[in-house]
Amino acid sequence: MKKLINDPNAVVRESLEGMAIAHADLINVHYQPHFIYRADAPISGKVALISGGGSGHEPLHGGFVGLGMLDAACPGEVFTSPTPDQMLEAAKAVHGGAGVLNIVKNYSGDVMNFEMAAELANAEGIPTLNILIDDDVAVKDSLYTQGRRGVGTTVLAEKICGAAAEQGYSLQALADLCRKVNLNGRSMGMALTSCTVPAKGSPTFELGDREIEMGIGIHGEPGRQRLTLQSADDIAQRLAESILEDPPYTRTLREWNLDAGDWIEQELTNPPLRAGDSVLAFVNSMGGTPLSELYIIYRQLAKICQQHQIQIVRQLIGPYITSLEMQGCSITLLKLDEEMLKLWDAPVKTPAWRWGI
Amino acid sequence: MKKLINDPNAVVRESLEGMAIAHADLINVHYQPHFIYRADAPISGKVALISGGGSGHEPLHGGFVGLGMLDAACPGEVFTSPTPDQMLEAAKAVHGGAGVLNIVKNYSGDVMNFEMAAELANAEGIPTLNILIDDDVAVKDSLYTQGRRGVGTTVLAEKICGAAAEQGYSLQALADLCRKVNLNGRSMGMALTSCTVPAKGSPTFELGDREIEMGIGIHGEPGRQRLTLQSADDIAQRLAESILEDPPYTRTLREWNLDAGDWIEQELTNPPLRAGDSVLAFVNSMGGTPLSELYIIYRQLAKICQQHQIQIVRQLIGPYITSLEMQGCSITLLKLDEEMLKLWDAPVKTPAWRWGI
Numbered sequence: 001m002k003k004l005i006n007d008p009n010a011v012v013r014e015s016l017e018g019m020a021i022a023h024a025d026l027i028n029v030h031y032q033p034h035f036i037y038r039a040d041a042p043i044s045g046k047v048a049l050i051s052g053g054g055s056g057h058e059p060l061h062g063g064f065v066g067l068g069m070l071d072a073a074c075p076g077e078v079f080t081s082p083t084p085d086q087m088l089e090a091a092k093a094v095h096g097g098a099g100v101l102n103i104v105k106n107y108s109g110d111v112m113n114f115e116m117a118a119e120l121a122n123a124e125g126i127p128t129l130n131i132l133i134d135d136d137v138a139v140k141d142s143l144y145t146q147g148r149r150g151v152g153t154t155v156l157a158e159k160i161c162g163a164a165a166e167q168g169y170s171l172q173a174l175a176d177l178c179r180k181v182n183l184n185g186r187s188m189g190m191a192l193t194s195c196t197v198p199a200k201g202s203p204t205f206e207l208g209d210r211e212i213e214m215g216i217g218i219h220g221e222p223g224r225q226r227l228t229l230q231s232a233d234d235i236a237q238r239l240a241e242s243i244l245e246d247p248p249y250t251r252t253l254r255e256w257n258l259d260a261g262d263w264i265e266q267e268l269t270n271p272p273l274r275a276g277d278s279v280l281a282f283v284n285s286m287g288g289t290p291l292s293e294l295y296i297i298y299r300q301l302a303k304i305c306q307q308h309q310i311q312i313v314r315q316l317i318g319p320y321i322t323s324l325e326m327q328g329c330s331i332t333l334l335k336l337d338e339e340m341l342k343l344w345d346a347p348v349k350t351p352a353w354r355w356g357i
Numbered sequence: 358m359k360k361l362i363n364d365p366n367a368v369v370r371e372s373l374e375g376m377a378i379a380h381a382d383l384i385n386v387h388y389q390p391h392f393i394y395r396a397d398a399p400i401s402g403k404v405a406l407i408s409g410g411g412s413g414h415e416p417l418h419g420g421f422v423g424l425g426m427l428d429a430a431c432p433g434e435v436f437t438s439p440t441p442d443q444m445l446e447a448a449k450a451v452h453g454g455a456g457v458l459n460i461v462k463n464y465s466g467d468v469m470n471f472e473m474a475a476e477l478a479n480a481e482g483i484p485t486l487n488i489l490i491d492d493d494v495a496v497k498d499s500l501y502t503q504g505r506r507g508v509g510t511t512v513l514a515e516k517i518c519g520a521a522a523e524q525g526y527s528l529q530a531l532a533d534l535c536r537k538v539n540l541n542g543r544s545m546g547m548a549l550t551s552c553t554v555p556a557k558g559s560p561t562f563e564l565g566d567r568e569i570e571m572g573i574g575i576h577g578e579p580g581r582q583r584l585t586l587q588s589a590d591d592i593a594q595r596l597a598e599s600i601l602e603d604p605p606y607t608r609t610l611r612e613w614n615l616d617a618g619d620w621i622e623q624e625l626t627n628p629p630l631r632a633g634d635s636v637l638a639f640v641n642s643m644g645g646t647p648l649s650e651l652y653i654i655y656r657q658l659a660k661i662c663q664q665h666q667i668q669i670v671r672q673l674i675g676p677y678i679t680s681l682e683m684q685g686c687s688i689t690l691l692k693l694d695e696e697m698l699k700l701w702d703a704p705v706k707t708p709a710w711r712w713g714i
Contacts, residue, residue, distance in 0.1 A: 280456060292372040
């Protein structure tokens with residue numbers, strides 16, 4: 001294992017220390033339990049937006065803490081869910097009196113722990129809602145998941161909901177917006193190479209010299225199929241078609257109900273993408289794939305969208321939800337309406353992103 | 358070779374096509390000869406800033422074309438200098454009547470071709486100056502270079518000089534500023550892994566499972582020494598000390614003299630970094646190293662700077678001058694004065710960077 005690390009078991013802590021020193025103007029880091037939070041938190045009267053999950057996907061989530069995005073991020077160990085006490089302490093640190101929305105990627109550990117944290121926070125008088133992101137069309141159920149996994153749409157939901165929170169959305173309105181973003185987003189990824197979790201020291205999975213994994217998860221969990229190496233155009237085509245041809249996806253999710261003080265189940269359906277839709281097209285590097293290759297993927301994606309009469313009105317191209325040093329990419333298409341578009345364009349200032357300010 | 362590409366010989370072209378589609382609001386791409394230029398060029402009365410070099414270092418240089426940075430970038434084939442006709446055509450496309458400054462990384466091919474381009478442009482009535490970047494303390498002379506190589510300071514010079522051009526600096530004032538940035542910047546890099554040029558198809562060099570290359574060049578050219586794998590803290594220490602302990606560096610460079618209409622030689626010396634200096638600290642990924650590891654490097658760099666009473670007043674952490682998918686990092690320390698600091702903070706809007714606007 002060759003990495004720029006010291007102790008394999010201190011990677012998360014030392015990386016957080018580096019972030020804290022580098023971005024002291026934007027964020028603070030609390031240790032034991034670990035969470036990153038806005039330097040100006042709590043912000044009175046603003047709904048606090050929190051996310052989190054296993055480390056190893058940087059800049060997600062900690063790089064997105066700041067004005068116009070998250071109030072706090074809870075990093076677990078690499079590829080391991082954070083714990084309820086992290087989430088609860090983060091909520092207490094950033095709650096500005098208007099409630100807390102947790103954006104939760106759909107992995108069993110994250111869901112369980114964020115649900116426990118929400119129950120504890122509500123019991124302590126912090127109105128808290130959780131919204132799941134489950135946008136990965138590759139597989140239903142996986143090593144880490146019941147239902148579809150949460151991937152690229154998470155990044156977009158954090159930006160769009162962060163802008164809405166900044167503009168004064170109520171807790172319920174913010175939850176409704178986040179659910180809408182999730183229902184309008186679809187993703188699929190692939191890997192050229194594996195990645196190595198520092199504490200383990202060996203690759204998470206093995207791929208042959210001419211093999212690729214289509215539908216890979218962000219922890220290296222298996223996807224749809226293992227194929228012989230394809231051209232970038234063919235890979236883009238497979239990823240894009242999996243998204244574009246994905247039928248309406250219906251599942252039952254549970255959300256906290258503030259009035260009932262309990263979880264309620266609701267059936268939710270993703271509407272399929274249609275000719276005439278406007279989308280944000282997100283081509284993401286899994287970490288080790290250079291930007292130049294992402295543009296080759298984007299070039300083909302743009303052609304395919306045009307063929308399907310889907311108009312790309314915003315794009316995002318780069319390493320934003322990664323799997324350590326894995327080579328590969330994912331595509332996310334998010335159907336945008338006027339509300340989401342305006343919120344996407346709104347100012348942001350975080351360690352990873354800054355625009356409009 | 359596993360990459361997200363189609364034809365190994367069409368990588369640069371197809372990547373440019375992807376960029377052109379993705380960023381049509383910011384840039385245009387001209388093909389044969391290839392150059393990327395601002396969508397709003399030429400800008401009347403503004404000095405035009407041009408850079409270029411071999412591809413494979415993205416987002417350098419094309420990702421830095423736009424408001425507050427470059428007017429044009431000339432990409433060569435991967436790790437291969439662009440040609441004088443690219444540079445001349447780019448100059449014609451973006452010249453707004455106030456002259457052209459070429460920022461040239463010190464590699465023999467780039468220097469020769471940018472000098473020829475400057476002579477041609479001056480002969481055609483476009484006042485053109487070239488400033489060299491030669492900031493890599495690792496080695497004097499290398500496979501591709503006479504004198505020190507141009508690396509991380511290039512990114513910083515493009516931002517600082519781009520802001521100055523936007524603010525109306527004259528051609529000579531801009532050249533003086535760029536020379537100052539170069540003399541105040543020092544860099545050193547290292548590699549954990551090699552990289553593969555698509556058209557070659559095999560790794561540029563070989564590194565053993567426990568070997569690292571200290572002082573690596575951005576084309577994988579050899580550095581100072583090959584070592585057994587070290588901890589991140591030891592690597593950061595070696596890189597930082599090479600920079601901090603670098604003595605005054607004196608060499609003779611030639612620059613075009615507009616009055617004489619000829620090249621003149623001048624002796625230039627980098628002042629060493631001293632206690633009390635304010636710096637911009639840039640921790641750069643060679644491409645395949647994840648952000649989390651860069652923060653571990655930055656954590657140690659910040660400690661070392663503090664020990665040397667050098668104050669980090671700005672930081673930059675990410676993959677900005679890369680070597681395809683190479684794993685490793687480089688450190689650049691740029692001594693800042695008030696002028697450079699203000700220009701660093703000025704608005705920028707390019708495919709890779711956007712802030713303040």
